[in-house]
Amino acid sequence: MSPLSVSLRDVSVKRRGKTILGPIDLDLGESGFTVVLGPNGAGKTTLLKVLHGVERVSGGTVQWSAPADAAQQAQAYVFQRPIMLRRSVRNNLAYPLQLRGTSKAEIAREVSLWAARVGLMDVLDQPAPRLSGGEKQKLALARALIRQPSVLFLDEPCANLDGRSTREIEAVLRAAHDSGTRIIMTTHDLGQARRLGSDVVFLLNGALHEQGPATQVFAQPAQPETKAFLDGDIVD
Amino acid sequence: MNDIWAGILAAFQLIVSLDADLVEITLRSLQVSLSALVIASLMALPLGTWLAIRRFRFRRAAIATLNALMGLPPVVVGLIVYLLLSRSGPFGVLGLLFTPTAMIIAQVIIITPLIASITHQAMRELWAEYHDLLISLNTSQRQRVATLIWDGRRALLTGALAGFGRAIGEVGAIMIVGGNIDNATRVLTTAIALETGKGDFALALGLGFILIALALMVNFAIHTLSRTERHGTW
Numbered sequence: 338m339s340p341l342s343v344s345l346r347d348v349s350v351k352r353r354g355k356t357i358l359g360p361i362d363l364d365l366g367e368s369g370f371t372v373v374l375g376p377n378g379a380g381k382t383t384l385l386k387v388l389h390g391v392e393r394v395s396g397g398t399v400q401w402s403a404p405a406d407a408a409q410q411a412q413a414y415v416f417q418r419p420i421m422l423r424r425s426v427r428n429n430l431a432y433p434l435q436l437r438g439t440s441k442a443e444i445a446r447e448v449s450l451w452a453a454r455v456g457l458m459d460v461l462d463q464p465a466p467r468l469s470g471g472e473k474q475k476l477a478l479a480r481a482l483i484r485q486p487s488v489l490f491l492d493e494p495c496a497n498l499d500g501r502s503t504r505e506i507e508a509v510l511r512a513a514h515d516s517g518t519r520i521i522m523t524t525h526d527l528g529q530a531r532r533l534g535s536d537v538v539f540l541l542n543g544a545l546h547e548q549g550p551a552t553q554v555f556a557q558p559a560q561p562e563t564k565a566f567l568d569g570d571i572v573d
Numbered sequence: 574m575n576d577i578w579a580g581i582l583a584a585f586q587l588i589v590s591l592d593a594d595l596v597e598i599t600l601r602s603l604q605v606s607l608s609a610l611v612i613a614s615l616m617a618l619p620l621g622t623w624l625a626i627r628r629f630r631f632r633r634a635a636i637a638t639l640n641a642l643m644g645l646p647p648v649v650v651g652l653i654v655y656l657l658l659s660r661s662g663p664f665g666v667l668g669l670l671f672t673p674t675a676m677i678i679a680q681v682i683i684i685t686p687l688i689a690s691i692t693h694q695a696m697r698e699l700w701a702e703y704h705d706l707l708i709s710l711n712t713s714q715r716q717r718v719a720t721l722i723w724d725g726r727r728a729l730l731t732g733a734l735a736g737f738g739r740a741i742g743e744v745g746a747i748m749i750v751g752g753n754i755d756n757a758t759r760v761l762t763t764a765i766a767l768e769t770g771k772g773d774f775a776l777a778l779g780l781g782f783i784l785i786a787l788a789l790m791v792n793f794a795i796h797t798l799s800r801t802e803r804h805g806t807w
Contacts, residue, residue, distance in 0.1 A: 391708050409711050420706040423699075423724040436716055 340367035340519065341402050341411055341487045343388060348397035350383050350543075358383045358543045360397060365521065367402070370514050372534035372551065373523040376572050379540040381523040382417070385490050388521065389414050413481035417493040419473040421465040426457055426476055429465045433484045451479040455509055471502030478506060482513055489513060491522035495529060507533060527567065531555055539563045541572065580778020587779055595780075599787065602760040605673050605747070606740040607791075609680035613740075614733050617685045621692025621732075622718045622725075625700045636693065642686035647679075651746030654679045658750065671752040676760070679746040684736035691732030699725045734792055741788050761787070 342365060349359030358380040365371060365388075373381045386392035387399060390409055401408035413433075422429050430448045439447075452458050455475040460468060465476060474494060481489060491510070495503040503526075510533060514520050524530050530537065534551040539560070547554060547563045558564040566572045587595045624636055656662050658670040658678075669675045699721050707717050722729065744762040751758035753767060761784045768777035 389709065391705065406711075414705075414709040416705055416709075420703065422703070422706075422720070432720075433710060436710060436712060 339403070339411070339487060340517075341408055342367045343402070343408075343488075344400045345387070346398045346400070348387060348399060349395050350380075350387060350392060351395040356543055358387065361543075361545045363538065363545055363548070365519075368517070368519055370510075370519075370533055370535045371521045371538060372530040372536070373521065373538045373540065374527075374530060374566065375540035375546075376566065378542075380543040381540055382492050383543075384538075384540065385414070385492055385521065385523060389490050411487040412490065413484050413486035413488075414490040415474075415477045415481050415492065415494055417496055419477035421468070421473055421476070423464070423466060425462050426452070426465050426468070427461045429476055430480055430483055433480060437484075447483055451483045454512075455479040456505060471498050471505075474498060474502065474506060475509070478509055482509070482518070486518060488519045488521065491520065493523055493525065495524070495526060503529070527569075539566065541566075576774045576778060579775035580782060583775045583779030584782040585779075587783065595783070597756070598759050598761055598764050599783065601673065601758075602741060602762070602784070602787070603791075605676045605760060606680065606737060608677045609684060609740050610733060610737045612677065613681045613685040613688055613736055616681075617688035617732075617736075618692050618722055618729055619718055620685075621689040622696045622721050623714075624689075624693045625696035626717055626721070627714070639686050639690050639693065643690050645683060645686065646745075647683055647743055648745035648749065650682050651679055651749030654682065654746065654750045670750060671754060671758060673751070673758060675750040676747040676758060679750045680740045680743060683743060683746060684740050687739060688732045688736040691735060692729055695725050695728035695732065696721050699728075730795065734795060737791060738788060741784065741791075 344365075345361055345363040347360045347362065349361070350357045361384070363384075373384060375381050383392055387394055389412055390399070390405070391414070403411065422432060424432070427448055430451055431444045434444045434447060448461075449458075452461055455478060457472065457476060457479065460472065465473070468476060478491075478494065494510075495506055498506070507529065510520060510522075514533075520533075522533070531551070537547070537549060537551050537554040538545065539547040539554065539558075539562075541562055547558060547560045549559070554563065555567065558567060562572050621639075624632065624639070654675060655670065657664050658667070658675055659665055660670075669678070700717075703721065703724075707720065712720070742762060744766055747758075747760065748763050748766065751760070751763065753759050753763040759767075761780055765777045765780045765784070768774075768780065
């Protein structure tokens, strides 16, 4: 797990002639827990997908501190609506390791380890699509972390989850961050952003409106729109 | 109505007496149709899946052609295979005409588009569901195809069974390329056609009931082996 940084220069994404994101310049360092904030339609998910390389940019460059292939291999992404393979929980966890050609013994060990970490030991042999929303999100998170990524992208990982599930997922995220995984996460939950974030990126209408350390942005936002958003006002 | 009762009786007698001819043509029917099914599936499953995930210039035309080929008239397929395998044809030297191999070739041509098209439909839905995850995991084309085929195997089984149903019930093409030769290429469907032509409706119906029973048994066997109805097992 080697640390990665990324720079976006003049990046824009257009769909059917409409600008969804950018043009944007953004630098994200090798470590930290970045929280991407902004109202609906601000471009948060698009930014995450651009960084991960699954969204094609209309202009500009995305430059990782490693070659493109190596950078992609060192990343993992957890989608807002967790995608479950039509397999058991055990086989969902094993899947990323099977792709890498990991030995069966190693896979079995890692699957048990991660299932225990996220509290899914009791449902290991159940079909993943039949899990509850919270369990699915925990499985998606464990399936991402089992690859030991340098960078983990999370798109609203706790949307629609109850307090207990949110707390459990946040604990896993803190542990991953403490062990050196760089995390970039979108969220609507300002409380969660305050609890977890080390730095904040605030997007508005597809543009980067403000970026800085979380303590500074939350205490003294530089932009009036950021302050209004953090105060709970409707911003568009 | 009398013919139907006579047919049921004839089928019962043939089965109870384990008629040697019946056993032979039944086994040949299974051999030809299952061989065709395996060969067609090996081609059609990856092809249908590949069409679902791959974007290329003439993709729509390829899918439309595949769907159109589902309606291939078996008699025409039989005629073309006959011409290709006949002594004066390009593959005449192989001496395959009027052999079970020729019948398998004709059935493969008939059922491959059917299985590929059903596979494409099923895989298109699964690909829409898996797309973001498999792209995110940086999977290769081969890994995507393998994942979709494995996870969509229950839907693919339906396609394969539809192919088997068409193959085991097919008569036009295998009559032309097989010749319905006794002890060589006669199968249940061609035997039914022969007995009907001779006016022995009871025996033809009896063979028909056995054909239906055979198709049902193969379906049940495949479902049981693949555990499609055991909801708790993945």
